[in-house]
Amino acid sequence: MYYPYLRGRQFELIALREYAHQKGDNNKVIPIIEPVKSTFNSMKLAIPKLNSGNVRFALILNPQDGDCKNPEIILQNLSRELEDRSTWIPTFILTNNLKEVSELLTRYSFMEVMVICSDLVDTSTKEFNNLVLSASIKYIVTKENRTLKRALRGQNKNLIRLDDKFEAQSRNSDYLSIPEQKFTEEHTFFPEDGYNGFSDYTVIASEFKEGGSTPYAVAIHLTYQKDNNEIWIRHFTSESNFGRENIQGKFEEAARKAVIFINENNINTHAAKELIEYYNLQKYPGLGMVKKISIKHHLELINNIL
Template sequence: MYFPYLRGKQFELIALRELCALFPQDLSKISPIIEPVKASSTLNSTLAELANRNANFNLIINPRVGDLEGQYEKIIQIITSSIPADYSNYQLAVIVDSKTEGSIAALIEFLNALDLNYKGISLIHKTELNSQNIELLNNQLNIVYNVIYFSKTSRRYYREFEANTLVSLDDYFEEQSRNADYLNQESDFSKEYRFYILDGFVGFSDFLTIGDNYSESGFLPRAVAIHLSYLENDQIKIKHFVSDSNEDVSDIGGKFSEAINKLVIWCNEKNLNTAAIIEFRDLQERGHFPGLGTLKKLSIMNHIELIINNI
C-alpha cells in the first residue's frame, strides 16, 4: 500500500479530493498521511470526501509546521465537524520526535480520552524511542502502522516493531535551491514500489514531488518548474520542465507556457498518459495559465496515479 505524505496546504488537499473522484476503484491501494497546517474549508471538504469514498487515511494530530502546530483541540474539532461520527476507516497519526519523546504518558492519556470512532494509531517515527516507551505505546494504544522515517533513524530501528505494522518513509525528491537549477535536469526517485513487500513492509511512503522541506512563502519565482514523475526501467524518475526566460519575475504566464510546451512535447514522444498529463495537454492547447498551485496539484496527482498503476 502507498502512503503519500502531504502537508495540508490547499492544492495538496485538492489533489487528494480530485483523485477520490478519478480513481474510486483504486483507493484501497493508498492511505494518505495528512499533516494539517491550516484550518480551512478545503481541509474539511477533503476529509469529508475521503470518508464519503470510504478511503483510509492518516491525519496527524501533532503537526510540526503551520498554524495548527500545538492546536490539538482545534484538530479534533476539525475531525468531528468533517468526518461522520460513525466513520472509522482512518487512523489518528502522531509524529514521534524529540518533542514527543518526553510526553508519551500524556499523549496516551489524551488519545485514550478522545470520543472518536477511528481505526487506530499511526506512529510516524522521526526519532528513535527507547524500548520502554515502545512497550508502553504498544500496551496502551492500538498501533495500526509504524511509519519509519529512515533518514531520521538507524538502519535497525524498524526491527523493534511488528512486521504487519511497518511502513517505510523517506524523502527521495532532490530539491534545488532555485527553480532555475532544475533546468534540463532529471533525477532518480525510488524503486520502493517494487521492493517494499520483499523488504518486509506493508507499505511505503514518500513526500512525492514536493519533498520534506516546508515553506509558507508565496513569492513569485524567477523560473517556473514542473516536476513530473515517470517510470523507466522499473525506476521512478522525475523529469523537470523549466522555463527559459528566468531573468526576473515578470510574465509568469509566459514562463508557464515555456515549461508546459516542453512537458507536452516530451510526454508525446514518450506516449505518456495520466489524468494529470491529459490536463497538462489541455492547458497547453488552450494557452491557459491556471496558477502555480494547479501545477503542484497536477504534479502530485500524476505521481500518485503512477504509483497506483504499478503496485
C-alpha cells in the first residue's frame, strides 16, 4: 500500500476528493492527512468524498505544523465526519510526547492506531517499545530504521517507510536546469525490504510553508514510470521568468512542455487530461489547481502501478 503524506490544505484535499471519485474500482492508496488549518470546511468536504470512494485515510490528531495542534478540537469539529471509525485511522506523531499519546489512546479507546516517528523520538527506550508494541498500535511510519525494523519483526505490526523524495528548489526557475530526476523505486522493493507499505510527501516539499507570493516562474511537476519500473519526475518550467507579470503566459509556457510530454508518452490519467484541457482552452486555472493536478496525477500513477 501507498501512504502519501499530505497537509490538510485546500488543494491537497481537492486532489484527494477528485482522486477518490476518479480512481476506479481498485485502490492501493491510504492518504495520511495532517490538518494545518483552524477552519475545517475543506476537511468537512473531503472526508465524505473519501468515504463514498472507499478510500480509507489516516488522520493526524496531534499536528506539528499549522494552526491547529489540539486533538480535542479536531475531534470535536469533525465529530460527524469521523463517527464511523472503520473509515479512518487515528494517527499520532511521536516526538517527546509518548506519555501524552498513551493517555489519548486510553481516553478515546482508539484501536488500530498509526504512529509516525519523528526525528525527536528515541526508538530505543522502554517507553517507546511499550507504546508501539501495545495492542492499540497497528501502523508504524518511520524513516529507514534497521534497529526498529528488527525489533518489530514478528510483532504483527504494519511497518511503513517514509521518505522525502521531492527535491524542492529555492526558486521555480531553478527547475529549468533539472528537466527530470529519479523519484522513487520503493513501490517495487518495499516488500522485500521488510515493509508493509511506503510513504512520501508526493510531489511537494516536506517542509511546511504557509502561502507564498506570485512566483517569477511556473513549474509543473509530473511523475512517470520508466521502462525499468523506476518512477521519475519531470519538471516543466516557464521561460519568461524575469518578472512576476503575465502569470497566465508563464503557465502556458510550462503547460505546453507538459502537454507535449504527455502526448508523446501516452499518459492518460484524469489529471493529465485536465491539464491538457486547460492548455487547449488557453485557460489559466491558478497555481493551487496546478499543484492539485500534480498531486492527483501522482496518486493515480502509483495506484495504477500497484
